[in-house]
Amino acid sequence: MHIPDNYLSPATCGTLAIAMAPIWTVAVLKVKVQIKQHRETLPMLGIAAALAFLIMMFNLPIPGGTTAHAVGGTLLAVLIGPWAACLALTVTLLLQALLFGDGGILAFGANAFNMAFIMPFVGYACYRLGQKLHHEKIGLAIGAYLGINTAALVAGIELGLQPLLAHTASGAPLYCPYGLNIAVPAMLAAHLLVAGWVELVFTLLVYQFVQKVAPTNLYQTTPKTSQRPWLYLLGGMALLTPLGLLASNTAWGEWSPSELKHLLVQQHVGSTVPQGMAHGFHFQALFSDYAIAGLPVSVGYILSALTAILIFLLLIRGLQHDQSTFKN
Amino acid sequence: MTNQPSKTDLPTWLQTPNQPITKRHRQPFWARNQRHLQALLVRLAQPAPAIPATRWQLAPHIKLLRLGLLLLLIALINNGLFLWGLALLLGAQLLILAPSQLRRFLRSWLFSSLMAVIIVLPTYWLNGPATLLWFGFKTSLILANAQYYRATTNFQDLLTGLKTLHCPDVFIMTLAIAITYLRMLGNYLLQTMEALSLRTVAPAKHPYRLIGALFGNLYLKSYTYALALYAAMEARGFNGHYAKPAAKPTRWRDYLSLSPYVALMALLIFWRN
Amino acid sequence: MPLMTLEQLSYNYPNTQGLDHLDLTIQTGEFVCLLGPNGSGKSTLLRILSGLATASTGTYRFNDQAITADYLRDATKRQQLHQQIGLVFQNTDVQLFNPSVTEEVAFGPRQLGLSTAEVTQRVTDCLALTDCTELRERVPYQLSGGEKKRVALASVLALNPSVLLLDEPLNGLTIAAQQQLLTLLSRLQAAGKTIIMASHNFQQVQAVGQRFIIFNSAHQIDADVAGSVLATQPERQAQLMTL
Numbered sequence: 001m002h003i004p005d006n007y008l009s010p011a012t013c014g015t016l017a018i019a020m021a022p023i024w025t026v027a028v029l030k031v032k033v034q035i036k037q038h039r040e041t042l043p044m045l046g047i048a049a050a051l052a053f054l055i056m057m058f059n060l061p062i063p064g065g066t067t068a069h070a071v072g073g074t075l076l077a078v079l080i081g082p083w084a085a086c087l088a089l090t091v092t093l094l095l096q097a098l099l100f101g102d103g104g105i106l107a108f109g110a111n112a113f114n115m116a117f118i119m120p121f122v123g124y125a126c127y128r129l130g131q132k133l134h135h136e137k138i139g140l141a142i143g144a145y146l147g148i149n150t151a152a153l154v155a156g157i158e159l160g161l162q163p164l165l166a167h168t169a170s171g172a173p174l175y176c177p178y179g180l181n182i183a184v185p186a187m188l189a190a191h192l193l194v195a196g197w198v199e200l201v202f203t204l205l206v207y208q209f210v211q212k213v214a215p216t217n218l219y220q221t222t223p224k225t226s227q228r229p230w231l232y233l234l235g236g237m238a239l240l241t242p243l244g245l246l247a248s249n250t251a252w253g254e255w256s257p258s259e260l261k262h263l264l265v266q267q268h269v270g271s272t273v274p275q276g277m278a279h280g281f282h283f284q285a286l287f288s289d290y291a292i293a294g295l296p297v298s299v300g301y302i303l304s305a306l307t308a309i310l311i312f313l314l315l316i317r318g319l320q321h322d323q324s325t326f327k328n
Numbered sequence: 329m330t331n332q333p334s335k336t337d338l339p340t341w342l343q344t345p346n347q348p349i350t351k352r353h354r355q356p357f358w359a360r361n362q363r364h365l366q367a368l369l370v371r372l373a374q375p376a377p378a379i380p381a382t383r384w385q386l387a388p389h390i391k392l393l394r395l396g397l398l399l400l401l402i403a404l405i406n407n408g409l410f411l412w413g414l415a416l417l418l419g420a421q422l423l424i425l426a427p428s429q430l431r432r433f434l435r436s437w438l439f440s441s442l443m444a445v446i447i448v449l450p451t452y453w454l455n456g457p458a459t460l461l462w463f464g465f466k467t468s469l470i471l472a473n474a475q476y477y478r479a480t481t482n483f484q485d486l487l488t489g490l491k492t493l494h495c496p497d498v499f500i501m502t503l504a505i506a507i508t509y510l511r512m513l514g515n516y517l518l519q520t521m522e523a524l525s526l527r528t529v530a531p532a533k534h535p536y537r538l539i540g541a542l543f544g545n546l547y548l549k550s551y552t553y554a555l556a557l558y559a560a561m562e563a564r565g566f567n568g569h570y571a572k573p574a575a576k577p578t579r580w581r582d583y584l585s586l587s588p589y590v591a592l593m594a595l596l597i598f599w600r601n
Numbered sequence: 602m603p604l605m606t607l608e609q610l611s612y613n614y615p616n617t618q619g620l621d622h623l624d625l626t627i628q629t630g631e632f633v634c635l636l637g638p639n640g641s642g643k644s645t646l647l648r649i650l651s652g653l654a655t656a657s658t659g660t661y662r663f664n665d666q667a668i669t670a671d672y673l674r675d676a677t678k679r680q681q682l683h684q685q686i687g688l689v690f691q692n693t694d695v696q697l698f699n700p701s702v703t704e705e706v707a708f709g710p711r712q713l714g715l716s717t718a719e720v721t722q723r724v725t726d727c728l729a730l731t732d733c734t735e736l737r738e739r740v741p742y743q744l745s746g747g748e749k750k751r752v753a754l755a756s757v758l759a760l761n762p763s764v765l766l767l768d769e770p771l772n773g774l775t776i777a778a779q780q781q782l783l784t785l786l787s788r789l790q791a792a793g794k795t796i797i798m799a800s801h802n803f804q805q806v807q808a809v810g811q812r813f814i815i816f817n818s819a820h821q822i823d824a825d826v827a828g829s830v831l832a833t834q835p836e837r838q839a840q841l842m843t844l
């Protein structure tokens with residue numbers, strides 16, 4: 001699940017890292033609240049990061065003689081809370097990338113997005129849902145399975161988009177060479193069939209043990225306090241979204257139908273046009289889609305970015321208004 | 329000596345020798361994990377990697393910046409000549425490494441590059457040899473640079489570098505705690521597995537239940553560590569802020585060493601605009 | 602035939618030495634005390650004797666069988682060795698991993714293929730011997746240090762090993778509990794078990810030890826004296842008191 005370097009284009013990596021920024025900010029705010037009640041949460045972040053590291057390096061036996069390893073995202077979310085888990089897993093991933101060569105350094109944001117955000121939160125949501133329906137173990141099991149598979153799906157999509165997003169003039173992929181039609185099924189098959197089950201059994205057994213031995217050590221949800229952090233998250237995302245336009249040579253969803261068809265045909269048929277090594281920088285197409293005739297590229301980009309920011313600010317304004325009327 | 333219930337009041341079973349168990353079985357799941365953990369602990373216990381030639385020693389944060397810039401450049405550039413140049417630069421740096429370090433570098437670099445290339449091998453039939461070669465070349469160059477950073481940087485340097493780059497204190501502290509407790513928890517896990525293996529005299533019937541107990545215990549241990557650590561932090565006057573030791577002044581030479589990469593980056597950005 | 606024989610045995614940790622050229626013979630049924638300052642190699646020797654680690658150089662023979670890394674690679678042989686040698690760790694925390702004290706003690710016997718009644722019998726006996734009966738429903742993780750030591754001993758005893766290795770078992774016990782434990786060890790010895798106990802406190806073990814192996818801080822054996830001989834050497838006793 002750790003995506004190595006050079007499988008994702010720098011633009012994708014950057015976008016996902018920037019997308020993580022507001023999530024980390026909210027996580028820090030949320031954890032600060034948690035620390036007020038359980039002061040040991042502060043050192044626990046670091047210790048949980050070490051724990052996650054050990055979980056990820058532990059080989060679990062699977063029938064057939066081989067081994068797999070769990071990630072523990074859902075488990076940590078249930079044990080120390082999803083926001084603390086997000087921070088702890090981030091630290092784990094950073095350590096792995098910088099000091100142990102597990103997962104790329106540029107791809108750190110992408111890996112954090114998949115394994116420190118998607119996985120614990122999907123898992124935790126299922127767990128909470130199960131708790132509400134008085135079947136928390138079933139919720140946890142589903143959460144562990146769904147969490148790792150959602151993360152794998154997202155990783156597969158990130159990888160599979162690369163040939164569409166970044167390719168040479170002749171269509172040869174620059175980064176991960178597999179399209180969506182290969183990357184997504186490959187990631188999903190491995191996780192749906194094996195890793196997901198390993199994660200499920202592992203999570204459930206550790207949870208059972210802790211629940212039996214020291215039920216008070218499980219994360220207790222705090223009563224709902226303020227919705228502000230969510231607004232920060234939304235706001236941050238909104239503000240940063242224009243940067244996302246950077247992520248692709250041709251921006252998301254802006255392929256003209258013929259272009260899309262062309263790309264997809266290339267993907268499936270597989271063009272074997274040999275690619276010269278000295279094609280120069282592939283940056284030439286970067287801003288072309290935003291260049292309005294007669295305007296310099298940079299001005300056009302700034303204008304579109306400003307427009308997007310304004311739209312999102314308006315959206316937030318509207319949301320805020322709605323909430324205050326609800327309260328009254 | 330075997331049957332003297334009269335002499336002591338111990339239960340009879342405790343006074344009769346065991347029948348040795350002769351059931352055949354496979355290696356238990358922890359054998360391999362013990363090896364991995366031992367390797368990890370040895371790595372963590374090792375003092376700083378020895379780097380000769382202190383004259384060209386870069387400040388930790390500059391090293392970190394340079395690594396980031398380099399990786400970004402390699403990922404962005406699609407010009408064979410430029411990449412060739414960067415590869416030569418790295419090769420020259422490798423010359424300074426001690427021979428044993430160089431061998432270790434080569435071994436892990438070749439291995440990780442091989443792994444990366446194997447995954448994309450099928451692309452040979454999908455996109456042709458050029459894509460495969462190009463991808464393999466760039467990936468192994470990135471891996472080599474990252475590996476070089478790891479080989480020449482210890483954990484303390486990384487922390488100092490991040491601190492100088494104004495990473496939030498809480499984050500630095502968390503990172504420092506993580507690496508310290510990685511060693512302690514790793515040791516704990518290793519010893520638990522040893523104790524487990526000493527008392528496992530027959531094939532484990534439910535290995536997964538044991539694993540659940542193993543990691544459940546590890547979590548509870550982490551929790552007690554966290555409680556103790558917080559108490560210790562408070563006892564030493566910790567008030568939620570992490571004191572910053574004075575940062576080393578950055579020398580002009582450090583910045584100079586970054587300039588080629590910055591220039592290349594600038595060139596890259598303004599190439600077409 | 603001696604039970605255990607060590608010849609010129611050394612053990613090196615990745616960056617320090619653990620043991621330096623030991624020569625040692627231990628007979629069946631002995632009660633041996635390993636004495637020495639912190640870091641002198643007592644724990645390391647117990648790890649070697651139990652088969653957790655193997656010699657860097659030199660040989661270790663148990664029942665005339667050389668215990669090497671190759672020999673231990675065979676899972677069956679290793680587990681047969683473990684069945685005969687029990688070890689109570691210095692850090693008992695790591696030894697207790699089950700959700701209750703009863704399960705902890707039953708963990709070993711269950712694997713021996715005993716009937717449920719026999720397992721229950723062993724658990725009851727071991728808990729009674731170590732004075733843990735009232736702890737049976739407790740969670741090991743929440744016990745005090747001394748209680749953990751006793752439960753760990755009970756869980757090792759339940760496997761009925763013929764050799765019992767104990768690493769600083771008296772630490773954290775009250776004086777009364779220390780006396781109780783030493784009496785139990787003597788009874789076990791009388792029943793034919795071999796007992797090897799590490800301690801850094803001579804006073805605590807002076808009364809029971811029949812043979813004292815004294816380590817120095819260079820990880821070597823300084824002296825190997827019988828208890829009866831030691832009783833006639835007041836100056837050495839005084840020296841051991843200040844370890």
Ligand SMILES: Nc1ncnc2c1ncn2[C@@H]1O[C@H](COP(=O)(O)OP(=O)(O)O)[C@@H](O)[C@H]1O
Pocket residue numbers: 614615616617618619637638639640641642643644645646
């Ligand atoms: N896991 C280890 N890694 C490295 N060195 C160790 C380890 N365990 C013990 N040592 C070293 O080996 C020597 C002997 O230690 P040990 O056998 O634990 O002593 P004792 O039990 O007599 O206090 C000491 O110098 C100690 O520092």
Ligand SMILES: [Mg+2]
Pocket residue numbers: 640643644645691768
């Ligand atoms: Mg010791």
